[in-house]
Structure formats: structure tokens, C-alpha cells
Amino acid sequence: MCLAIPAKIVDVVPGDDQASALVDVVGVRRRVNTGLLLDDPPKPGDWVLVHVGFAMSKISEEQALDQIQTLNMMGEQQAALEEVSGYGVDEGET
Amino acid sequence: MRFVDEFRDPEVITKAADEIRRLADSARHYRFMEVCGGHTHAIYRFGLKDVLPANIELVHGPGCPVCVLPMGRIDDGLAMAKDPNVVFTAFGDMMRVPGTQGSPLEHKARGMDVRIVYSPADALTIAEKNPDRHVMFFAIGFETTAPSTALVLMRAKAKGVRNFSVFCNHVTIIPGIRAILDSPDMRIDAFIGPGHVSTVIGCRPYEWIARTEKKPIVVSGFEPADILQAIVMLLRQLNNGEAKVENQYTRVVPWEGNRAALKAMSEVFELRPFFEWRGMGFISQSALRVRDSYAEWDAERRFAMPGLRVTDPKAAQCGEVLKGVLKPWQCKLFGTQCTPERPVGALMVSSEGSCAAYYNYEHRKHAVPA
Numbered sequence: 001m002c003l004a005i006p007a008k009i010v011d012v013v014p015g016d017d018q019a020s021a022l023v024d025v026v027g028v029r030r031r032v033n034t035g036l037l038l039d040d041p042p043k044p045g046d047w048v049l050v051h052v053g054f055a056m057s058k059i060s061e062e063q064a065l066d067q068i069q070t071l072n073m074m075g076e077q078q079a080a081l082e083e084v085s086g087y088g089v090d091e092g093e094t
Numbered sequence: 095m096r097f098v099d100e101f102r103d104p105e106v107i108t109k110a111a112d113e114i115r116r117l118a119d120s121a122r123h124y125r126f127m128e129v130c131g132g133h134t135h136a137i138y139r140f141g142l143k144d145v146l147p148a149n150i151e152l153v154h155g156p157g158c159p160v161c162v163l164p165m166g167r168i169d170d171g172l173a174m175a176k177d178p179n180v181v182f183t184a185f186g187d188m189m190r191v192p193g194t195q196g197s198p199l200e201h202k203a204r205g206m207d208v209r210i211v212y213s214p215a216d217a218l219t220i221a222e223k224n225p226d227r228h229v230m231f232f233a234i235g236f237e238t239t240a241p242s243t244a245l246v247l248m249r250a251k252a253k254g255v256r257n258f259s260v261f262c263n264h265v266t267i268i269p270g271i272r273a274i275l276d277s278p279d280m281r282i283d284a285f286i287g288p289g290h291v292s293t294v295i296g297c298r299p300y301e302w303i304a305r306t307e308k309k310p311i312v313v314s315g316f317e318p319a320d321i322l323q324a325i326v327m328l329l330r331q332l333n334n335g336e337a338k339v340e341n342q343y344t345r346v347v348p349w350e351g352n353r354a355a356l357k358a359m360s361e362v363f364e365l366r367p368f369f370e371w372r373g374m375g376f377i378s379q380s381a382l383r384v385r386d387s388y389a390e391w392d393a394e395r396r397f398a399m400p401g402l403r404v405t406d407p408k409a410a411q412c413g414e415v416l417k418g419v420l421k422p423w424q425c426k427l428f429g430t431q432c433t434p435e436r437p438v439g440a441l442m443v444s445s446e447g448s449c450a451a452y453y454n455y456e457h458r459k460h461a462v463p464a
Binding site for chain 1: 213
């Protein structure tokens with residue numbers, strides 16, 4: 001649960017009341033909420049750390065790649081992918 | 095050192111380890127507490143104990159939200175979800191945590207509508223898609239997770255989604271650290287500060303630890319090199335007779351934290367006067383509850399919450415392990431009656447719990463094949 005997953009912003013999605021973005025995590029694309037980055041909204045191409053479906057902080061590409069490797073080394077990449085794939089029950093079953 | 099080949103830069107690790115050996119006074123025994131369960135996991139995963147000199151002891155702290163949750167709260171959440179109209183949603187980590195009558199997963203097997211969500215936003219979506227059901231989200235986590243729950247409640251209110259509620263079990267890290275320092279059987283020389291909690295709260299809330307308690311604290315990242323670097327920084331402070339807050343994880347943690355996240359939290363939540371932490375007892379102002387302005391989305395007020403208190407099994411020594419007084423393997427149940435497959439205590443459930451981390455990476459290594 002306390003995973004922080006590096007994700008690349010693919011597109012910024014205009015939201016009804018809270019901002020969101022389409023992100024890519026090692027090929028898996030999901031929508032995440034960017035409402036916690038209101039002070040410095042991310043743009044396409046930026047990297048963010050995602051926790052429970054919310055972008056927590058912006059990071060550099062180099063840091064993101066480091067972080068991906070850390071997840072790999074910790075054997076948590078699978079868990080991270082599973083978590084990201086799980087975001088957005090609205091896309092599939094209710 | 096088992097994993098040295100996997101490290102991106104083994105030289106950095108070797109250098110940091112050498113520096114630690116040079117700085118550590120061999121006549122002294124150091125006890126450093128890593129507050130965060132993520133660090134505990136990383137320390138075992140990477141076998142960092144093997145890198146450190148024997149006189150540096152790492153003590154595992156209370157920073158695992160699943161582990162500090164008293165069993166009574168799990169029972170409360172499940173009791174409120176007994177109504178067949180209620181959908182019980184929670185993160186996957188919660189699903190195998192035992193309550194008196196079994197875990198959420200076991201309740202699901204008995205017919206309760208229990209669903210795993212990976213984000214609190216998805217719990218709200220389920221509510222929107224099922225207007226005739228009531229969806230309860232069992233919220234846990236420190237300040238890393240609380241802002242996300244807050245934003246979801248703000249969204250529920252803005253959109254007028256009334257068949258949704260949050261059972262708030264969010265806790266705050268600072269009172270937990272204070273309880274450790276106040277504990278008479280505890281001697282800690284310095285702290286490795288949590289990384290992701292600090293992206294939200296920043297580094298200022300730790301200043302009293304340095305100023306009043308005269309203990310160094312270094313906020314650290316999760317890579318082996320980060321943790322070793324943090325230990326180098328702690329040893330330097332101790333050798334210089336200093337006690338300050340330092341930030342090793344500057345690439346992710348801003349000194350002032352995340353203002354938008356803090357604002358969302360204070361919009362939706364207020365401090366509870368006190369809250370029970372498993373194994374540590376009641377700690378004042380250590381948890382969040384939903385403010386009156388969001389009362390309609392507060393499960394505790396929408397349902398008749400039994401307010402259960404459960405005494406942990408006597409033989410299980412979760413409290414002592416949680417406070418760092420006992421090591422996981424010193425508990426009488428460890429590895430026999432309590433295993434990740436059949437956990438008695440929450441420390442054996444979460445991968446961030448010190449018992450599960452020790453069991454998975456150390457115990458299995460020593461175990462003689464049957």
C-alpha cells in the first residue's frame with residue numbers, strides 16, 4: 001500500500017472538479033488524480049510518483065528510472081503493476 | 095552481502111559501508127530506528143544488516159498502518175458492513191488482516207460484499223455506479239494516504255454522492271514517534287525518517303525531535319544507497335555532538351512538504367483527542383477523524399459503530415515488536431503459530447510489517463528444509 005510508483009504523464013485530462021492525467025507505468029496506461037499537485041500541475045512528458053491512484057510529487061526522469069529499478073530490485077514491480085492495473089474500476093466491471 | 099550485484103552502483107554501496115565503519119565508534123552500541131515500514135522492508139530485502147558493523151542495530155518502528163490498527167477497528171468496520179446493502183471496500187493489504195470473526199476476505203467467503211480497491215477514488219466510483227447500494231471505504235494510512243481520502247470526500251460532497259462513506263482510520267506519524275520516545279523501555283540514539291510521509295508533511299514537523307529530544311533524524315529514500323547514506327549522516331551528527339533534522343531524500347521530499355495535500359487534509363479531517371495504536375495503547379492526538387462538515391460521509395456517524403475493543407492474544411507479542419523492544423523472532427509465536435500464511439498479528443500480514451519482512455527474507459534463509 002505504501003508503494004510509490006513512478007509514472008510518466010501521457011496526457012492531462014480536463015476534469016469536472018478535480019484534475020486528472022493519463023499516465024504510463026511500464027506500458028500500462030491508467031488515469032490518476034493530480035489534485036494534490038495543484039500548486040505545480042504536471043504536463044505531458046513529466047514524471048510523477050503515484051500512490052493509491054494520486055500523483056504525490058513530481059520527479060525528474062532520472063529519478064523516475066532509478067525508482068523503477070529500486071522497485072525491480074525489491075521485487076515489487078509486479079505489485080506496482082498490479083496496483084496500477086487496478087486503478088479505475090470504472091473502466092471495467094462495477 | 096547478497097544483493098550487491100543487483101545494485102545499480104555497487105561502488106556507492108561499498109563506499110558508504112566503508113564510511114559507516116570508519117565513523118562508527120567501536121566502543122559504542124548504536125540503536126537507530128527506521129520509522130517507516132517501507133524502510134523495514136527494504137532493509138531486509140537488501141540484507142543491509144549484513145553490510146553494517148555489529149554495533150549498529152536497526153530497530154523497526156511503528157510506521158506500518160496495517161500493523162498499528164487495533165483489531166477492534168477491523169471488527170467495527172466489518173460489523174458496520176453486516177447490512178447486506180453495504181459494499182465493504184479496502185486496499186488489498188487489509189484483506190487478510192484478522193478480526194475476531196476472521197479477516198475481510200473470510201467475511202467475503204461467508205457472503206459479505208467485500209471488494210479490493212487500489213485507490214479510494216475507485217471506491218467512490220463503485221458508489222456512483224451502484225446508487226442503490228451503500229459503499230463504505232475502510233481508510234487506513236499515514237499522511238501519505240490521508241490526502242487522497244480527503245480529495246475523494248471533497249469530490250463526493252461536490253458531486254452529492256450520498257451512498258458513500260469513509261471509515262476513517264488514518265493516523266499521524268509524529269505522535270507515534272513521540273510515544274516511542276516517551277516509552278521507558280526504549281532507548282533510541284537517532285531516527286531514519288520516513289520518506290513518503292515527508293513528501294506531504296515536509297521536514298519541519300520533526301524539528302522537536304532534534305531540538306527537545308536531542309536526537310538526530312535524517313529523512314531517507316528507499317534505495318540501499320539512500321539508507322546507508324542516511325546512516326552516514328546520523329553517525330556524523332552523533333560524532334559531532336549534533337542533533338538536527340536532515341533531508342537525504344531531497345530529490346522527492348521538499349522541506350515544506352506538499353501544501354495542496356495538507357490543505358485537503360485540513361479541509362476534511364480534524365485530530366481525534368486520542369486513538370488506540372495496536373500494542374502501544376492510546377496516544378493523544380494521533381489520528382484523524384472526519385470533520386462535522388463532512389459528517390454525512392463519515393461511516394462512524396452513519397452507522398451504529400459498536401466501538402469494539404479487543405485484547406490481543408496474550409502469547410502474541412506484537413506490541414513489544416512494534417515498539418522495537420523485541421525482535422520479530424523473539425516472539426513466542428513467530429514462525430510457528432504465526433506465519434504469513436496464517437497470521438495471528440498484523441505485523442505478519444503486511445509486507446511492511448517487520449515480522450513478515452523478517453520471515454520472508456531472513457527466516458526462510460535459515461530454515462532447514464524438512
